[in-house]
Amino acid sequence: MGVTRFLNALLHPARPGLEQGREQPSRERSDQLSERVRRMLVTTLYAQPSSLAIGALATVSAAGVSAWIAGLPELWVAAVILGMIAVARVVAALGLSPDSEGNSTATLEMVYEVGAFSYALALGCTAAFTILVGTNAEVVVLMVANALGYGIGVSARNAGRLTIAIGQLALSCVPIALACFWVGSIGFIALGFTILLLIPAMISIATNIFKVLRDSIAAAETSKKLADKMQILARTDVVTGLANRAGLNHAMVETMMAVEDDTCLALFWIDLDRFKEVNDLLGHPVGDRVLNEVAKRLRSVSPEGATVARFGGDEFIVFCPITGRKDAERLASEVHAEIMRPFRIDGERLEVRASLGVAMLPEHGRDADTLMQSADLALYHAKVGGRSQTCFYDSAMSRDLVRRREIEDELRSALQRDELSIFFQPIVDLETGRIKTFEALVRWFHPEKGELRPDEFIPVAEETGVIVTLGNWITAQAARVAASWPEEVTVAVNLSPLQIRAPGAALGIKNALREAGLDPRRLELEVTESLFIEDNHATASFIEELSEIGVRFALDDFGTGYSSLGYINKFPFSKIKVDRSFVSGTQVGRKSDAIIRAVAEMGNTLGMDIVAEGLETIEQVQAVKDAGCNLGQGYYFSRAVPDYLAAMLLAQEREQEGRKALG
Incomplete structure (x- = not known):
């Protein structure tokens, strides 16, 4: 390591005074490499150990041939020394892996430095010895050529660690130049000067290689750090710092x-x-x-x-x-x-x-x-x-998903193939028994699976957005059928919150009324309380726009949701439908009866119709009538029927009224 410090001193001589103080920190900053980059540069020394073996074989062979030709025991000793150093270097290169974390960078560099400097000095001194003893010219040429070739070649190979490259160059060439000057003949003096000129030239080349190599590794290191940082950012959520x-x-x-x-x-x-x-x-x-x-x-x-x-x-x-x-x-x-x-x-x-x-x-x-x-x-x-x-x-969830996807695909096709039908269930005046309204209910008769219940496909339609298309189709079909009924009979259509919030929802209703030729006052749109859980401006605009042309609104399934009276006060409802669970459910009793009476009293005070759903017996009809409901709906009056049977029910009603008038 002392040779390294000596070479550094030669390469970077100190300058006196303030100039030294200014320039030394700058040089230290510019030459300072991160440990990772230094490690990579040291790794280049151990790359391709086969080149070390080939070079050593060439120079040791040259020394052996020179000893055989000259017959000098000193050259045999030099050949043995070179061979021992060469074997030790190859073994060290193969045994010390730069990839192993157990081998520190300093250890790798020191081991390589000792072997490199020893070999270069031994080779340079051997070549100088052949000049000094005045042996055969061919021996001198053989050894000098090998020493100079080794110094030049190794200075480029080991440019990753500049001090080692220059040290090897100097130790292999300087002894030859000194021997040439010692002999003093014109030819050797010229050779000595040539060698001395060769050294700075090779130092310049090695320095340029070192700078290019160092800058390339440093740039690659910077790029890698930037890429790692970008990768971390790309995989991190900016709000929480968690993985994205x-x-x-x-x-x-x-x-x-x-x-x-x-x-x-x-x-x-x-x-x-x-x-x-x-x-x-x-x-x-x-x-x-x-x-x-x-x-x-x-x-x-x-x-x-x-x-x-x-x-x-x-x-x-x-x-x-x-x-x-x-x-x-x-x-x-x-x-x-x-x-x-x-x-x-x-x-x-x-x-x-x-x-x-x-x-x-x-x-x-x-x-x-x-x-x-x-x-x-x-x-x-x-x-x-x-x-x-x-x-x-649970595996059943996957089966349900497959089922929902099948229904979604088939529902879209069903709309195009007219597999869907509209049935109508009457809503009856409990006082007179006359049909006041028909509620439009969709039915799906699948050509292979038979009738599919609404609770099977309506939720799927709502989840997938098909409900918008389906709802518009139901409204258009119901309006077309209702246009043929007596003017005092209205039609009620259920609307999904998703349909109401869809762009152009009110325009779709208006188009259905216009194409059917139905008076807007004969259309009732039934909405559930779930529509108002979110204070949505689109909902208010929809209700306001259609109310202005006469469309009426009913609050469906009242009592099963949040049942806020604020909805009734805010929006122009003309009808409240009391959920069937209060009429025919398992909890029917004094409490449910009291709730129906309270709702009915509120509706009568506000001038609203109160519809009791789920009526199946005469006792239930009488109970809700006594509680104050004025309209009823359920199997007691009629199931949902096709449009032609709805027309027959109206015709029978008119016929009965006619007979009463005549009688």
Whole structure:
């Protein structure tokens, strides 16, 4: 290492005074390499050890031939020394792997430096010896050519560590130049000067190679760090600092490739319930802080080795090893408990609930995609089942999904093939027995599966958005049929919240009325309380726009939802339909009777019709009539019937009235 310091001093001589003080730190900064880059440069010394062996074989052979020709024992000794050093270098190059973390950079550099300098000095001195003893010219040429060729070649090969390259060049060439000057003949003096001129030229070349190599490695290192940073950013959620969707996929693949066959893993898909209300009421900055707090809580309860990710929006995923189903249930309970703990943000107390879907490997899937699909299905069932609960995947969920997809595809085709029909169930005046309204109900008669119940395909239509097309079709068909009825008979059509919020919803209703030639005052649109859970401007605009042309609105299934009187006060409802559970359900009794009376009294006071649904017996009819309901609907009067039978019911009613008038 002393030779290295000596060469550094020769290459970078100190300058006196302030100039030295200014330039030395600058040079240190420019020449300072990171340990990683230095390691890579030292690695280049150990690259291709075969080149060391070939070079050593050439020079040792030259020394042996020279000793044989000259017959000098000193040359035999030199050949043996060169051979021993060469063998030691090759063994060191093969034995010390730069890829091993156990071999420090300093050790690798020192070992190589000792061998390189020893070999170069031995070779240079051997060549100088042949000049000094005045042996045969061919011996001198053989050894000098080998020494100079070695010095020139090795200075380029080892340019990755400049001091080693220059040291080898100097130690192999300088002894020859000194010997030439010692002999003093014109030819040798010229050779000595040529060698001395060769050294700075090769130093310049080696320096340029070193700079290019160093800068290339440094640039590659910088690019790698930047690429690593960009990769981390690309896999990290900017709001919570958790893994994002890309980061989750990467972690899942790596984890699943590394686990043993008998390892259990679980994927918890977490969806915050009604989180949109937090953003809408308190703003997105507060929403982001809630998401951050949820992320911290999920990290705190997740076991070691878990991947916690924000999948998007208000959805999170925890992917972790578990010991079994009970362990997964315990962790799900802890997640619920942590998320449900009240939040304190800017003095505001917030409560957040969550729905969880859980799938386990290998029971519910052996690859990432299948596992995520299973957890997603479980989450869907958790939300459909009432939210704020945990649902584990079951194979029946996949069968349900396949069934829903079949229904979705077939429903779209059914609309085009006219497989759907509209049936009409009468709503009767309890005082006179006359039909006041027909409620339009859709029926699907599948050519292969027979009749499909509305509760099978209506939810699918709502989930997939087909309900918009289906609802518009029902309205158009019902309006067309109603146009042929007496003017005092109206038609009622159920509307889905999704249909009402769709762009151009009011225009679709207007077009149906215009094409059917039906007076807007003869159309009643029935909506449920779920429509008003979210204060949606589109809903208010829809009701207001159609009310202005005479369309009437009825509040359906009253008493099963939030039953806020604010809806009745805010919107122009002309009719309230009391849910059948109060009339013919299992809980019918004094309480349900009191509720019907209260609703009926309120409706009569406000000038609204009150319809009792689900009437099946004369006793039920009499009970709701006594309670104050003025309209009734149910099997006691009639089931839903095709349009021609609805027309027959109206005709029979007119005929009976005619006979009464004549009688």
